[in-house]
Amino acid sequence: xxxxxxxxxxxxxxxxxxxxxxxxxxxxxxxxxxxxxxxxxxxxxxxxxxxxxxxxxxxxxxxxxxxxxxxxxxxxxxxxxxxxxxxxxxxxxxxxxxxxxxxxxxxxxxxxxxxxxxxxxxxxxxxxxxxxxxxxxxxxxxxxxxxxxxxxxxxxxxxxxxxxxxxxxxxxxxxxxxxxxxxxxxxxxxxxxxxxxxxxxxxxxxxxxxxxxxxxxxxxxxxxxxxxxxxxxxxxxxxxxxxxxxxxxxxxxxxxxxxxxxxxxxxxxxxxxxxxxxxxxxxxxxxxxxxxxxxxxxxxxxxxxxxxxxxxx
Amino acid sequence: xxxxxxxxxxxxxxxxxxxxxxxxxxxxxxxxxxxxxxxxxxxxxxxxxxxxxxxxxxxxxxxxxxxxxxxxxxxxxxxxxxxxxxxxxxxxxxxxxxxxxxxxxxxxxxxxxxxxxxxxxxxxxxxxxxxxxxxxxxxxxxxxxxxxxxxxxxxxxxxxxxxxxxxxxxxxxxxxxxxxxxxxxxxxxxxxxxxxxxxxxxxxxxxxxxxxxxxxxxxxxxxxxxxxxxxxxxxxxxxxxxxxxxxx
Ligand SMILES: Cc1cc2nc3c(=O)[nH]c(=O)nc-3n(C[C@H](O)[C@H](O)[C@H](O)COP(=O)(O)OP(=O)(O)OC[C@H]3O[C@@H](n4cnc5c(N)ncnc54)[C@H](O)[C@@H]3O)c2cc1C
Numbered sequence: 301x302x303x304x305x306x307x308x309x310x311x312x313x314x315x316x317x318x319x320x321x322x323x324x325x326x327x328x329x330x331x332x333x334x335x336x337x338x339x340x341x342x343x344x345x346x347x348x349x350x351x352x353x354x355x356x357x358x359x360x361x362x363x364x365x366x367x368x369x370x371x372x373x374x375x376x377x378x379x380x381x382x383x384x385x386x387x388x389x390x391x392x393x394x395x396x397x398x399x400x401x402x403x404x405x406x407x408x409x410x411x412x413x414x415x416x417x418x419x420x421x422x423x424x425x426x427x428x429x430x431x432x433x434x435x436x437x438x439x440x441x442x443x444x445x446x447x448x449x450x451x452x453x454x455x456x457x458x459x460x461x462x463x464x465x466x467x468x469x470x471x472x473x474x475x476x477x478x479x480x481x482x483x484x485x486x487x488x489x490x491x492x493x494x495x496x497x498x499x500x501x502x503x504x505x506x507x508x509x510x511x512x513x514x515x516x517x518x519x520x521x522x523x524x525x526x527x528x529x530x531x532x533x534x535x536x537x538x539x540x541x542x543x544x545x546x547x548x549x550x551x552x553x554x555x556x557x558x559x560x561x562x563x564x565x566x567x568x569x570x571x572x573x574x575x576x577x578x579x580x581x582x583x584x585x586x587x588x589x590x591x592x593x594x595x596x597x598x599x600x601x602x603x604x605x606x607x608x609x610x611x612x613x
Numbered sequence: 614x615x616x617x618x619x620x621x622x623x624x625x626x627x628x629x630x631x632x633x634x635x636x637x638x639x640x641x642x643x644x645x646x647x648x649x650x651x652x653x654x655x656x657x658x659x660x661x662x663x664x665x666x667x668x669x670x671x672x673x674x675x676x677x678x679x680x681x682x683x684x685x686x687x688x689x690x691x692x693x694x695x696x697x698x699x700x701x702x703x704x705x706x707x708x709x710x711x712x713x714x715x716x717x718x719x720x721x722x723x724x725x726x727x728x729x730x731x732x733x734x735x736x737x738x739x740x741x742x743x744x745x746x747x748x749x750x751x752x753x754x755x756x757x758x759x760x761x762x763x764x765x766x767x768x769x770x771x772x773x774x775x776x777x778x779x780x781x782x783x784x785x786x787x788x789x790x791x792x793x794x795x796x797x798x799x800x801x802x803x804x805x806x807x808x809x810x811x812x813x814x815x816x817x818x819x820x821x822x823x824x825x826x827x828x829x830x831x832x833x834x835x836x837x838x839x840x841x842x843x844x845x846x847x848x849x850x851x852x853x854x855x856x857x858x859x860x861x
Contacts, residue, residue, distance in 0.1 A: 311774070371779060372742065373751055395772040399754045402707065402742035411708050411828045414737045424831065429735050430624070434632045434639050435834050441826040477782040478751040481767065485775040495773070499860070523861065535792060541757070541771045547736070548791060550773065556860045566629065573839065577860055579851065594842035597851050607848040612861065 301332035302422045307379060307391040307400065308338045308350050312368065315349040317496045318392035318449075320456035323353050325449040326390060327457070328419035333357040336463075337382065339375055341368035347465045354458040359465045369480035376403040378470045383408060383444055387422070393448035393551075394495070405446040413440055413447035431547040431570035451495065452553035452574045486540035492526040494543065499556040500575075502528035502545060503538070504568075506561020506582065506601060510538050515605050516560060522612055528552070530562045546571035560601040564589025614724035614783075615670045616659040619714065620688050621649040622681040623734040636832040639734075648684040651729025653691075655789045657796040658759060659727050660692045667761045670694050672721060676713055678702050682812060689807035690799040696812040699820065708825035709817075711743035716820040718748060723784065725766075730755050730788040741788035751781035754788040 304326045309316040319336065326334045336350040337360045347361040360382070366374055379400075383389055389404060391397030393415045405412040418426035423440045425447070440447075494500065501520040507513055513533075520527045528550075529543040545552055547567040553574035560581045562568060569592055572578060580593035583600050590596040597604060624630055624639075625647040631640045648656075659671045673688035674697040675681045685696040699713050718726060731738035745752035753759075753768035757776065760767040761783075770777045771790045817824065845851045855861045 372754075373745075376746065395755060395770075398738050399742065399752075399772075402739035403746040403752065405739070406708060406711055406743035406746035409708075409825065411706055411825060412737075412739050412743075413828060414739060428836065429833075430630045430639060431733065431736065432836055433630050435836050437831040437834070439829040439831055441828065443826065475749075475751070477785075478753075479780040481778040481780050483772075483775060483777045531791065540775065541792065542773060542775050547733070548731070556855070567626070573836065577855070577858060578839075578842070579855070590842075590844065592839050592842070594840075595851055595854055596842060596844045597846075597848070598844065604848055608852070611848055611852040 302329040302387045303385065304329060304331045304334040304388040304390060305382060305386040306334065306336045307375070307389070307397070308336050308346065309392055309394060309396045310338065310340065310346045312340060313345060315346050316392070316394070317456055317493070318394050318451045319350065320353050320459070321451040321454040322390050322392050322449045323355055323457040324454040325416060325419060326388070327355055329388060329422045335360055337362060337379070339364070339367040339370055339378060341365050351463040351465050352459045352461050354461040356461050356463040359463050360468050361465055362468050362470055366474050369483070371478045371480060372400045372403045373475050373478040375400055376407065377472045377474060379404050380407050381470050381472050386444065388445045388447070390447050390449055393450050397448045401446050401448050408444055408446065410443040410446055411441065413438060413445065415450040416447050417450045417453040431566050432573055433566060450551060452551045486542055491520070492524065494526040494528055494545070494550055495552055497526035497554055499523050499525035500528045500552060500554045500558070501525045502530070502557065502559045502562060503533055504530035504559065504562030505532035505536060507533060507538060513538050515602070519605055519609060522609060525556070525558075530568050559589060560605070562589055563587050564592065614668050615672060615721060616662060616668045617672050617674055617718060617721055617723040617726045618652070618655050618659045618688065618693065619726070619728040619740070620652045620656065620673050620675045620684050621729070621732045622646050622675065622677050622684045623649045623732055626650055626733055632833055632835045636834060638833050646680070646683070648687050649729050649732045651731060651733070651789055651791070653796040654791065654793050655727040655729050656688045656691050656693060657794045658789060659725070661794065662759075662761060668725075672697060672723070674699070674714070674717055676701065676705050676710055685812055686804070686807050687799060689810045690803040691797060692803070695810055698812050698814045699817060700814055701817055706825065706827050707737050707739035707743055709822070709827070710740045711747055712822050712825060713817060713820060714740070714744045715747045716822055718744070725783060726786045728786065728788050730790055741786050745786040748786070751785040752788070753779050753781050753785060755790040756787050757790050757792045759787060759793070
């Protein structure tokens with residue numbers, strides 16, 4: 301029977317919603333136990349949030365000053381020290397998980413399954429390749445299964461649990477070769493989180509400038525939506541990198557995705573395939589985005605957005 | 614100091630790949646192949662560090678079939694000094710690739726190994742981190758800015774929350790993200806010059822590598838297709854359709 305360890309993603313205060321999505325994936329493993337490990341400097345609040353996720357057997361709280369802004373180099377040896385008690389070690393396929401789990405897998409001498417999108421059995425999974433244009437069904441070899449979970453493929457588990465929280469000490473030597481310097485956020489903390497939002501309004505190169513992006517933000521605010529962007533818009537400096545949606549940005553699954561001035565390159569589409577309804581506004585009737593849009597409207601976004609706002613008012 | 618840069622031959626990012634009808638894989642016959650875009654960025658960054666006087670030698674390495682030498686030639690034409698080809702027709706998964714890179718790293722003793730953050734075929738995003746683990750070196754993944762200063766480097770990383778800066782001691786493994794730089798175009802004379810630059814060839818056995826336990830690919834399928842949508846003629850029509858679905 302599977303014994304699963306999930307590595308919690310958090311910012312020191314709040315548990316990231318991706319952790320509850322990994323829990324939903326873990327439920328498909330017919331596991332005997334699913335534990336969540338919280339590594340933090342002071343993690344009581346995060347541990348409580350983790351304990352509330354339905355289906356969690358136990359939360360392990362590993363407090364250590366070194367775990368403030370912990371890097372993969374600091375976390376990996378601690379997780380490796382725990383790993384032998386488990387059949388599966390999972391993390392979300394966010395930049396946090398992607399950075400961390402291969403370091404663990406390599407030390408445990410097992411391959412990693414990246415971006416698990418479906419669980420067929422405790423060792424057999426589906427995962428996307430080629431920007432989601434193909435799906436492979438893979439079987440993990442013997443040994444611990446280390447994987448990241450494609451969060452857009454799983455909804456968040458309920459929060460009706462009350463698992464016990466167990467403090468653990470892990471005495472392993474931690475390296476000093478990697479030091480956190482700073483984190484610059486784009487200050488969009490008061491807007492809905494792109495990876496969890498039910499609605500996303502997204503702009504591309506067609507929006508044209510940083511100033512013009514204001515129309516995208518305003519529409520998003522009216523709809524209570526998060527703001528996304530194509531790579532071209534981020535590269536051009538219209539909007540910070542954490543808004544990028546796609547193969548190499550965020551993979552999202554909102555109920556409603558509205559794109560403005562985005563052509564629909566395969567790398568962008570890779571990030572929105574799981575959206576409920578896709579709306580595309582583009583002035584080019586042949587833009588590839590129309591091939592996957594549920595509702596397409598050909599026209600100039602600067603004329604359409606004001607009309608939309610009026611219709612919504 | 615030396616910089617070792619990984620280069621992978623992949624299906625060009627502009628190709629719309631087709632899944633073979635029998636589920637045995639993705640059709641690659643006759644398809645345009647290129648250097649993985651993230652690796653091009655890694656080569657470019659290594660060259661810029663050399664041009665800035667922070668590195669003396671840039672060595673490109675690839676693991677793959679004979680034809681991967683095309684991508685090594687591209688790296689050499691961009692400006693890499695020499696190249697290493699670990700030749701194999703087998704499918705090399707990230708852990709094995711990391712073991713191979715570790716063996717070459719032990720031989721060459723570079724101060725930085727620069728790899729693309731992911732290859733756009735398998736989208737694994739693992740090899741750099743695995744190499745760092747095997748070498749017990751620092752890793753700075755998804756780099757969008759690299760400042761090398763003596764025996765350490767400050768690396769800015771693109772992460773979900775924004776931009777994170779780490780200070781790492783060298784030697785280290787760095788994986789590159791899209792906004793680190795814009796790779797140069799190679800000019801014809803450089804391609805001619807690159808033909809004279811050396812490529813050293815090894816087999817995996819010659820390096821004494823034990824291939825890692827592999828993930829077995831049982832089948833390849835096309836992703837679930839989205840149902841074709843419709844074009845609406847006006848904003849009113851769009852709003853009505855979204856209201857009907859309860860989305861606004
Ligand atoms: C390795 C790799 C990874 C990548 N990863 C990603 C990724 O994660 N995410 C991503 O998005 N891209 C990614 N890309 C880039 C991708 O290939 C495209 O270049 C990018 O998505 C294009 O962005 P865009 O649609 O905004 O720009 P463009 O392709 O230039 O399209 C702009 C569109 O705006 C329309 N337009 C212009 N003005 C107006 C107007 N006034 N009103 C309405 N429409 C207008 C135009 O008709 C056009 O269709 C990646 C590329 C590579 C090589």
